[in-house]
Amino acid sequence: MGIAIASAIRAAAHWQRCGPDGAHGFQHALRRRLHRPIALARLLRTLAEQPPTHALLLNGGRIPGLVGAAARWTRIDSVSTRSASRQ
Numbered sequence: 001m002g003i004a005i006a007s008a009i010r011a012a013a014h015w016q017r018c019g020p021d022g023a024h025g026f027q028h029a030l031r032r033r034l035h036r037p038i039a040l041a042r043l044l045r046t047l048a049e050q051p052p053t054h055a056l057l058l059n060g061g062r063i064p065g066l067v068g069a070a071a072r073w074t075r076i077d078s079v080s081t082r083s084a085s086r087q
């Protein structure tokens with residue numbers, strides 16, 4: 001849901017500035033901005049599914065602030081919607 005909302009907000013702002021001719025640039029910029037949080041979330045999921053590393057992640061969750069930081073780093077809206085007017 002976060003990706004859909006983020007991309008819709010960015011698309012509307014981009015359309016107002018560039019019209020339909022800016023579609024390719026918009027898609028490229030959106031992909032670049034979404035890559036890091038999605039890649040990190042995918043990595044964390046993969047590590048959580050593997051027996052050798054899932055205990056490490058569970059123990060890491062006891063470190064104050066680490067779970068909150070991981071949530072911020074993988075949150076789509078914090079990457080995409082706040083800066084919609086800057087794209």
